[in-house]
Amino acid sequence: MSETPSYQTPPNPSLSEREARQLLDALRRQEGTWLDRGRAIWRLQKGGYDPKAIFDETGITTSQQNQLAVASQVYDTSLATQATEQLRSHYAQTGSDILYELRVLSNDERIAVAEFSYQRQLSIADVREVTKAVKDFSRLAEIPEGFTEHPGDAVAYAYWKRARDYSDLQSRTRLIASGLRYAHSETARQKLEHLLSDLAAVPQSKAPTAPTYRVETEIELPRIVPVVGTFPLTPKDLENTPTLGSEDPFQVAKIAKSGEFVPLPGWPVIRQAEDPVAIHATARTDASAMSVDALLVSPAEENEVKNSEPVLVIIDRAIRTFEAFRYFLVEKEGQLQLTWFDADPQVPLWAEVLLILKPKRIFDEEAMEVSWQYEE
Template sequence: MTENNNPLSVEEKENIMTSLLHKEGCWVDWGKACQRLQQGGINSQEIFEGTGLQTSQQNLVIVGAQVYDSLVKGEAQEDLLSYYQGPRSDVLYELRILNHQERLSAAILAKEKQLDVDGAKEIAKAIKHFSHLSQPPTGFTLHPGDAVAYQHWKNARQKKTLADKARLIAEGLKFAHSETARKQIEHLLTEAATSTSTQNAPLLPIYRFESDEQLPYILPVAGTLPLTSSDLENIPIFEKIEPYGILKINKEIDIVSIPSWQVILKAKHPVVIFCQSEDLPKQTTTKSEQLLVVIDLDVKEWNISNYCLVEENGKLKLNWFQSNPDCQILGQLLLILRPKKILDEDNLTQPWQMDD
């Protein structure tokens, strides 16, 4: 709600509303009228309904009128004031971030260069930044034109290509006021034109693992069924050295790498056994293929929700039991992995090709 610091009479309110409705005077008058209504307790929505001026337009002309008043107080020339009485509230609005003295000099510069709202925003930011420097940079003066030229000069120095440098240098020369500032910018142009193009070193091919599953997990291989319980003896537990999972293998043993799925990471003593699909206790396919089976040898307790590795008639088998079996449980089944399906493995090493 708008604070009622200076209440209006009904007659005064209607007169101002009517004036705004008919767009009497110039935009400066509209801004002062909107501000008077708001100070009188009239909110922006009511002003919009009575005059057709949207809230954003009200804010634009109010702030623009305040900047205009600062030009008047700064004893701006009549031709400058007349220039901004035209439809240029948006240009003065961009100068709101400057102090009164900077507003006047920026307004003069914007008029000289016939800048639109984007140009006004650019010079206002450049002048504001320049004012924060402890002293003017070498070759540049306190003139607002030099302030804008310095910003273009600074940006041009950071560009790599001659085309980008040349574009910013041209903008800097457009605004440069002093001869010394012009020489600074021209010197930068000379440097850019005469410097030999050097080949930058290529980017380093740096990658980062984004998830645990992208990390390979190395597992020891006990062998391929048929096996016996003695084949499970002396299966090592690998200890990884972080952060890259380096393994020290002290004995000859076959190993295999699979993704670091969560079920594998939780296992305390995982080992791989290879078998055929018909060796499974429950047939899932009619096709015979070799499967990779991961067993956790640390889990030797029965669980109705899991398959177990047991030894029957001297041979290792996977089985499921409705109750705690009489035979010894040698480990728990963690997962069964089928081989990848790739129609043409050579395609993996060739660049992608797409039909036109």
């Protein structure tokens, strides 16, 4: 074992190394109750000790540390100040898994669910169900008729809602029986029992499933980049183009003034750029054109080159330091042009070229214009 555990953050000066060693030794020997161990873990983590270092010293896994530390905070912030002596005494000895589940509730809700769990001797699965029902119940604009804020009635209401959507006796009876198991008030029991004789009631329509989608890759998050214009351009054109920032997690961009903007795929080179902008250009479609000079068509040549396509030149204005075998934007006779240098040039560099973006290729453009006819 190491003499001094590693730190994740700078240690809290309120926790000396001697105190930390005492806490670690007590945890390793599993001294005290779960509450003592949870408080010790909480102090160590707040003191900057990494959970992995605590595991190396004590053998308590990071998931166990999380449960004990969070549960101890639920106890200290809720039960310790508001619960009865009997409830405090019970949960100080056992029930860290139950108190951990109550972390999402308010203080009053925690006390109520902890009391309900203690009285009914609920399993951890039952506590999860009660916690979810209480959380959902708290979001309602008003308390439904016939039910109360008691945790048992919150679960009964959840089953009552579900039972109304079933017209067959077997399914409805099963849900009503589950609701009656939890119901606290007599009026809640009556609401559930009434459903047995109300099979003719029209089931309420369920709300449609929310059309959610989670972004899985950075490429699915485009970056919006301002467009400077089309060659020929001057340094003033480049300077007058605004910098466009974006905010996580959805890359929302705030556009302060009008202009041209283009969404680019979230490739690493685009996402890592500090101040990217785009420039309209024309490029030859000849595959042998490898260098920028051979690839791009100057404005004077556009009418002469037949096999060409529009492209976007993406540059980063923040990069103005020379690097070999990179293309840069430089000024020549008052206009900007792209070039490269094999040695550090003695001219100002305005930006580095990140990439040249070609449009999506359509293999049969004529077929796209033909109206298809289908036989019945």
